[in-house]
Amino acid sequence: MRRSNAPRARAQGEAFARGPLRFGGLTEDEGWALAPITTLDRVHFRVDHELPLAAFRAELPAGVTVTYDEGDGLYRVDGAPGQARLLAELVRSWCAVHGRRTIGLRPEPDVRRRQPRDLPPAFLEDLCRHYGPISLKRLQRNMSTIRLHLPDSDDIGQQVYEWILKAVGVYDEGKGVPFGAFLATQLSKWVHDLGRSAYGRTATDTENKQQKAIAAFITEHQRRPSERELAAFTGQSVDALRRNAQTVATLTGLRNLQSLDAAPEMTEGLMPDRAQASDDILGEAEQTLLSHALTAACAPDPTVRKDQRASLPNVLGWVTWYETTWAGKTKTQLAAELTTSVRNMNVHADRVQVAMRSRLEELAG
Template sequence: MSENIAVALPADTTATEERRHREPLVFGGLPEAEGWALAPITPRDRVHFRTDRELPLAEFRAALPAGVTVTYDEGDGLYRVDGEPGSAEPLAALVRSWCAAGGYGTVGLRPETGVRRRAPRDLPAAFLSDLCRHYCRVSLKRLQRNMSTIRLHLPDNDDIDQQVAEWVLKAVSTYDETKSVPFGAYLATQLSKWVHDLGRNAYGRTAADTENKQQKAIASFTAEHQRRPSEKELAAYMGQSVATLRRNSQTVATLNGLRNLQSLDGGADAVEFVVPDSAEVPDEIMGEAEQTLLSHALTAACAPDPTARRDQRAAQPNVLGWATWYLTTWGGQTKTQLSADLNTSVRNMNVHADRAERALKERLAELAG
């Protein structure tokens, strides 16, 4: 007795393969791969540095040899001088001497060899425009899961759009098409790193990284032992001494306190200050009273504005502005020293400090009235 056995024949996979095959993206009339080939990434030597005040770029460029390019990242306050391979040390010496002769202080000046970069302007204009338009949309969609973090630093939608566009251009300049990784995949891996850098730029690289390491260590220990670690256990887990952990914990506590300036702002109108009569008390006490008023006004000026919309910058605490004013006024630090400690640019500090100054003047006018 025979049975009819149904045998599954191989299905025609042609239609499936056609669905899987994607046509190459076309930007400005060029397939993406052809566009990259028109401006391949090339090696160069580079000198990075920041300054205590902005350089006159036209004069600076004129002082450099032919073929050397200078770019300036306004947001980060970082200058980049690019030359031919093998020129890093001579360029660094030239930059250092030119800045010294002009009275410009340099911060973090360092030569770097074998940097692989492309200039976005070397790509065809239509290709670059279409590529940025496409990948800006893709990036905004991918960054939705990070949006709560991004809005802590960039509350305005226009600011977010501009930052994403800058990130896409940054990826264009560093993308190495010879490594057989699609640009979209490369961009996706970089975006998460650059979101983290927002916190490092706003609060200082050291403080932000310290907080991140501590939180990761606490989370790992808690998952492993089902409880939070003691101070000694956390220090051992992170390979640090208890003294180092305590210093770092103080840094993290300060950072968290600065982020929550709104909890410190009782409102100048809601608090009564008893100011002693200057005719009856020593000058030292008057100085302390005036300093207390000024420090409170500064804290209030840097706190979030409760009347601002959540998508506005004023709705977020001005942490860097507060730190710049407080540490240069009472901490005995110069902006150059503070810039090095926080690993951010003097220009970035000045932008936040100017914003704090405008609000501070209003506060002081209220107190004087």
């Protein structure tokens, strides 16, 4: 007996006939219309010493806003369209007069943004409640990468909602793309940005470029490339490839430091018997203990609240100590590579120093 397709056709018809999504009693189109996206000029920059925001804002023209992302150490100066070049010069001259050095100053004209707070609260709340679970499902294929940076499920959920708000801020309804489709295309990009935020743009992009080149070579030749073959394949010198490989190795090593998220005190460090071990082995063992002490000093502090900075692994402090102690880099060089400020690095490195002092005393005893 032939089954009728009528129920399926009816269901499809009902789906197509379903009305638009409504949030807080408004359709999406009605909500976007209440807080339309606007055009502005923006200047991004970092500095080697934190700015006194009140004094800095007072020197800028009326209507110009200044925001500071403490996590990234990034300043954003927003003004009316056509002011990008003027604002960049004002920032540069103000910092020069007040003894600040700008890092990566970049004017960006015609930036289109919306402030999420301009939307009706009920509309924004319902929109986040609707797209939160959808976004988590969409990110399942990226979850192994996300958990490298956000091992706690609650933190992942919070990050997803932050991404939804970020999408609200940049979504341009005038382009005819539904918000859900726009959000889906942006999520994977922002997953990649997690690595940039944690380890720096240079290191993360270098790792991504190298892995893509290796994968492309394997696809073409069915084997992994040699060092010279990979250099030729990527169009760079062997020396440059080696420097990039060191960057990737450092990044990979940071990710594999399990004691940052585990309990370092529960990890036993075994010393070889001095009567049977060579001096070389003993030297390596001492280096291992020193490395363990550094790693343990960068672990989360279980005695503080979760909303405090010390409750997270001190990755930047670890990198600062490692690169300036063993890799021979200056803090200025490292700050430029990681696109952060020397002041931000010093704050994280000082936390390591305090914790390292007690741990080294234990080892010496």
